[in-house]
Amino acid sequence: MRAVDFRLTDDQRDLRTGVRDLLAGRYGREALRASVDAGGTLDRRLWRELGEAGFFALRLPQERGGVGLGLPEAVLVFEEAGRALLPGPLVATHLAAGAVPGAAEGTAVVTAFDLGGPGGGTLVAHLGEADAVLGAPSLPTGEPVPSADPLTPLHRVASRPPAASGAYRDEGALLTAALQVGGALRTVELAVRYGREREQFGQPIGAFQAVKHLCAQMLVRAEVARTAVYAAAVTADPAEVAGAKLLADGAAVRNARDCLQVHGGMGFTWEADVHLHLKRAWVRAEQWRTAGEAEELLAAELASAAM
Amino acid sequence: MDLTYTQEERDFRARLREWLGKTLPELPARPSPDDWPGRRAYDAGWQRRLYDAGYAGLHWPVDAGGRGATPTQHLIFLEETERAGAPYVGANFVGLLHAGPTIAAEGTAAQRARWLPPVLRGDEVWCQGFSEPGAGSDLAALRTRAVRDGDDYVITGSKIWTSHAEVADWCELLVRTRSVSETVPKHRGISWLAMPMDAPGVTVRPLRTLAGSAEFAEVFLDEVRVPVANRVGEEDDGWRVTMVTLSFERGTAFVGEVVACRRTLGELARTAKANGRWDDPVLRRRLGRLYAEFGALWRLTQWNVSASEASGGVPGVGGSVFKLAYSHARQELYDTAAEVLGADSLALDGEWALDRLSSLSYTIAAGTSQIQRNIVAERILGLPKGR
């Protein structure tokens, strides 16, 4: 009997493949670029399809119409969503399943006061399209502001109501970390693919060691973060979740940066997808738990474990 | 994915904890770092106690003299021994963590019977004779020659950076049994031998490390006779065997140290609280980040151990991913320690300062970080070789 076993079960593997195939078919590169061209408006039909596929109801018990799976399965699904750069308040709507009508089915779009910042932060993602804000009694009004990420529209609200989203914080942070891991792994693939194709000095640039080492470091970051996320999904321990978010944010942001570097001038274009990964990684790094908060939480945990 | 322990594993932990509680107070005082015979005796004594209590070679296959324990039990063993402050493998590093496992995986029944039990009992110490002055990262460029003479190989050449050579009984030695030529590429003519360190013609000259002590040595080989029967694997097929050794060395040999680093980080937090440095938010956050990194490295260890179990016990190239992350984190840990200690980090009477010095070798020994990145890029990511 081997109990501490990190390998995915066959069911978990199938789930991951299933989600990957679904997203490849329904939200491939063309769809991604179409949503960029559409100015980031959310595709409500896709949202409903995600709902029908069980994306939001994944962890709702079966007797309440859900799929009845747990956090370990959810992080696999969110990793795939991160890989595909699927837009929208995925985490908030998933957390709202069962609490906000229509969230589980994908007929409602639910966002959250999940963006931190000095003084609690007044920016809210996807507010213009939201039917509800997680934990808030009513929809606040806000002014649209141009967003760094073309697929994450932002609104600035006048004042932030006392949010109840604290209760969702650990799960929100973990699922966001899973999205980051998906992005981090995807950017390694993009960099490696470009490194094999693009030739300079008569050979693929991926044969240059400077490029190789960037790619190798990208994989190291992504794999360490992925392990942290999977483990935190199993233990649901708040410190482990904070660590997973911290490492996943770092891996996603840093990998997107390195991916951009590997792409040279192409990486600086609107046309290449690299910037979309980087910008989304920046957004997610500000959501649910920032690096500073995670580090302080971990330090406190370290101190109490050591005393 | 399942990270909970079975009743059997919890019992195993409890028995081990009890045994450690009883045994550790009986251990003699630790010898000084420069007292090599004393260090050997101390490490051997600890290994003997493990053997007598049934904890030696816990996760080795039963037909190699091991206990056939699950990977989880092995990890529990590492956690508990570290938590209790038990001695580290020390001089038994090569024998227990990579030469032994290589013989278990690649040796004949007779070879296993000859070499493995003494390693498990702590009776025989091994060292690693791979690197040469002209063959470091480019290990396959090694030139130490072995010429067949009847039932012996006659070996001439030199090795360098051989850790624990002074106290070792055996050396896992790489030799060239076939010259490189137009038709024989450099990695084709290598053989993996077990060489007795007391054989005539072996000369060990200690080298002083930057930490001031003689942790490694040069080994000169002048017509040393080693029986052909001491070859593990086929003649000229030693490069394949070497890959097995290196995968143990990079993949699993550092597992116990990750646990040690987590304890060290806890001590560092206590020190920082005591000397007031904890109040510096920049430093405190750096410690928080290290806590996340070592937590993740421990999880990655568990991950690799489950994966290697699935693939028949020999760790895969994923070990390079782990080694890269671990080497960096370990150096960062001791640099952070220096920041916590301030000028005190310069006083060599403290354990921290010495450990900081030894951490400098982590991005070099067992394959430099650059070489690990080449491996990750070419063998995992499939990037092309350069011209």
Ligand SMILES: Cc1cc2nc3c(=O)[nH]c(=O)nc-3n(C[C@H](O)[C@H](O)[C@H](O)COP(=O)(O)OP(=O)(O)OC[C@H]3O[C@@H](n4cnc5c(N)ncnc54)[C@H](O)[C@@H]3O)c2cc1C
């Ligand atoms: C503490 C310690 C203990 C050791 N113990 C042992 C032992 O017991 N037995 C044993 O056999 N060996 C041992 N070694 C040797 C160790 O394996 C080698 O030092 C290591 O493989 C590097 O070889 P080198 O020292 O010749 O450096 P070199 O190979 O000369 O490397 C010098 C620099 O060049 C870089 N470099 C070289 N080739 C490449 C490349 N292709 N691409 C990019 N960069 C490159 C390296 O990364 C490094 O930065 C030990 C080393 C240390 C530090």
